[in-house]
Amino acid sequence: MAQKSNAQFSIREYRPSDQLVVTSLFRDGILEHVYPAFFKALSHPDHVGVALSISVAGYVLGGSSYFQALLFGGAWAGLLYYCCHEICEGYMARRLSTDMADIQAHYLDNPDNGFWVAEADVGGQTKVVGMAAVTGKRAEEEGARFDDRNGGVAGGGAEPDQDAGGDGSHGEVSHVVVAFPHRRSAVGSQLMQKCLDFCKERGHARLVLEVSSPQTAAIALCQKVGFVQTASHGNTHANRWFSKLGRVNVLRMEKFI
Structure with missing residues (x-):
């Protein structure tokens, strides 16, 4: 079980010098779910x-x-x-060959996108212990993406890209990872709040993310900050038989801002 950390932490925008540690954190965060x-x-x-x-x-x-x-x-x-x-x-x-290959170009150079890291004092040194990213999405992009999923089932009766009184644009959060020793210390919650604040500033009505079914801690964190599941599908972008045998589903969760 993760231990609570008493280290003080702060959240700031990603810097190019963070590339190696962010990549390592991302790798560890994904492979721990195997x-x-x-x-x-x-x-x-x-x-x-x-x-x-x-x-x-x-x-x-x-x-x-x-x-x-x-x-x-x-x-x-x-x-x-x-x-x-x-x-x-x-x-x-x-992901390492697409958006994570050039975080500066994909996130920071685009005003609709954002990438942040959480820093903490560890043994007298400031280290990156968490990260999160947001990508701005237009309504037409969301509709096409949802239609392309294998077995996607939307929750509720509304189209997934329609917001009440809005143009359907929204923020999509990804890469929410916290280093193991610093979990259960509000780092994840603060990163999610940063994503929500960013989307609110950009005029998005909601924040969306997708999480795989084995990621129980991530699902619990999302529910804690007010996300609800609105869809699920089996398209993991791996061979479909791998997904079937692995019994891995992808849950779509949303929070209106």
Whole structure:
């Protein structure tokens, strides 16, 4: 369990000198979800049934061999782990080759986008311990993106890109990561508040984010600051069979400002 940190922290805009530490923080934040996703998939009733069936088959084919039963069951578990790892690895590689490849150009040079880091005094040194980003979206971009999802189901009866009394533009938050020792110390909440304040200044009526189902801590943080789930889909941008076997869903959450 994450320990509470008594370190004082502050939030500031990203600087080019933060590139290496931000990239490392992002990598660690994504890959830490491999094991939770794996254990969640492994414990699913359907997968438990498959594992038992495969183990029994191995036992019979091996001439009542317990080793063969364990080998077959282990192979199934290994396949599930591989699927979960590929989902996280694929997402990380995609973002590192697009917006994260040039944070200055994608976020800071665009007035509708923003990228911030949280700093804390660690052992007498100021270190980056968290980050968050916002991308401004127009209504037409949101509509096209939502239609392209596999199995996307919108919550409520309204179109996802229509805000009451607005033009449908909104902010999309991403890359909310807090270093493990500094969790449960309000760093995540303050980063989210910074994103909300930024969107309010830009005239957006709502803030949107997508989070994968294994990210239980992130989901709890979003709910704590007032986000509600409005949609879910299975498009993880990985091979669709990886997503199915990994039992990973993507939850769309929104908060009106």
